[in-house]
Amino acid sequence: MLDDTTGDAATAVAAPDEPLGVIGVGMTAFTRGTSRSPIESLVVAADRALSDASIEPADLDSIHVGTMAPEAFAGRTGLANAVAGQFGVTDCSAHRVENTSASGASAILDAVDAIRAGRADVALVIGGELMSPADTATATDIVSGVVHDAEYAQGVTLPGFGGLAADRYLRVHDADRRALARVAVKNHANAAHNPYAQFQTPITVEDVLDSPPVADPLRLYDCCPISDGAAAAVLASEADGVQVAACANALGTHAVADRDDPLEIRSVREAGATAYEAAGFGPDAVDVACIHDAFTILEWLEMEELGLADTGEAWRLTADGATDIDGDLPINPGGGLKARGHPLGATGVAQLVELVWQLRGDPPTESEDADARTVDGADRGLAVNVAGFGNNSVCTLLEGAP
Incomplete structure (x- = not known):
């Protein structure tokens, strides 16, 4: 054992006893090489959410900023206080939430808890990360540092875990490698209609399979x-x-080597199960989902842990088109981490933004075909935001207006 844990997941849930609404959302375009500073990026997204909610900064009771490593990436700290200062608010609490790549959804959970506890009536959640100020090698090292120390010391990286999981899944479930490539193809197709997405060019299965290898069998286009x-x-x-029907956090083992099955991500399963119980509905009621697809294989593993697909069957749903935006269970209609992009602290909040757009029926698009961007008749949505390779996960369930 690498950890002192038993492998059992610990969970915490926020299920509002009274109506708790998402009254405004907004985001910046995801890109690489923005001209904005970390503070400017957060403020632009916040301004758009406040405008969408038709409220002023003075109406806020609390500000929750989710970000992973602004000190390492951009040499900046104190983001929550700086944002409050930009808005000129002092009669308000403000703090930062950090949970590696699940920092955004953890900030959402923090805000839900603040409202439920009576510390706030109106809360602003902002997730953000500027990764490009660091060169690729430095950024990769920062991200790889979230793995267990013993595994990191052996040179194991998050892409390495992804490659090992993909290889095992394909073999154990006799899955089609081309179907795994279709995860990336689908998410790029969705991103092509999303004006906020980093990649808006469709790709083919052959593009994926011909892209440079990263961690066999994963290739460049399998990775965010x-x-x-x-x-x-x-x-x-x-x-x-x-x-917000429910928001649940679950903690699993930090060391992947301690897991009974390398294809299991217990924190995702437990967060989902806890959220379903609190919300009063299960996976069969979910109409649209935003899944943490840092690697294509994670879309399948998380779908299965969340009960959105039977074990070993997620690949068939992808191959059959069921997860397409016009399928029975649309997954990542905004492009996911794979194609919308993955600014670490922003992702969990961006998932919420996308679900709100879909449940309201008004996702922004520059496409002449609005239907290509919209999940038809969606009433309930799920988002899962994952820290590391599943050592910590946050699942949020949303419902449309009654």
Whole structure:
């Protein structure tokens, strides 16, 4: 054993006893090489969410900023206080939330808890990361540092874990490698209609399979990019509109080597199960999902842990088109981490933003075919944001307006 844990997941859940609405959302375009500073990026996203909610900064009771490593990437700290200063608010609490790549959703959970505890009626959540100021080698090392110390010392990286999991899944479930490539193809197709996405050019299965190898069998187009950007949401007690049905966090083993099955991500399963119980509905009621697809294989593993597919069957749903935006269970309609981009602290909030757009039926698009960007008739959505290779996960369930 590398950890002192038993492998059992610990969970915490926020299930609003009274209506808790997401009254405004907004984000910046995700890109690589933004001209904005970390503070400017957060403020732009927040301004857009406040405008969407039709409220002013003075109406806020709390500000929750999710970000992983601004000190390492961009040489900046104190982001929550700086954002509050930019808005000129002092009659308000503000702090930063850090949970590696699940920092964004953890900030959402923090805001939900603040409202439920009576510390806030209106809360602003902002997630952001500017990764491009660091060169590729430095950025890769920062991200790789989230793995267990013993595994990191052996040179094991997150892409390495992804490659090992993909190889095992394909062999154990006799899955089609071309179907795994279709995860990337689907998410790029969705991103092509999303004006906020980092990659808006469709790709083919052959493009994926011919791209440079990263961690066999994963190739470059199976992996999310280095990204800059921010996303924001305004939550309010007893508000109409899209509702937060539940938000749950689960902690699993830090060391992947301690897991009974390398294809299991217990924190995802436990966070999902806890959220379903609190919300009063299960996976069969989910109409659209935003899955943490840092690597294509994670889309399948997380779908299965969340009960959105039977074990070993997620690949068939992808191959059959069921996870396409016009399929029975659309997955990552905004492009996911793979194509929308993955500014670490922004991702969990961006997932919430995308679900709110879909549940309201108004996702922004520059496409002449609005239907290509919209999940038809979506009433309930799920987002899962994962830290590391599943040592910590946050699952959020949303419902459309009654």
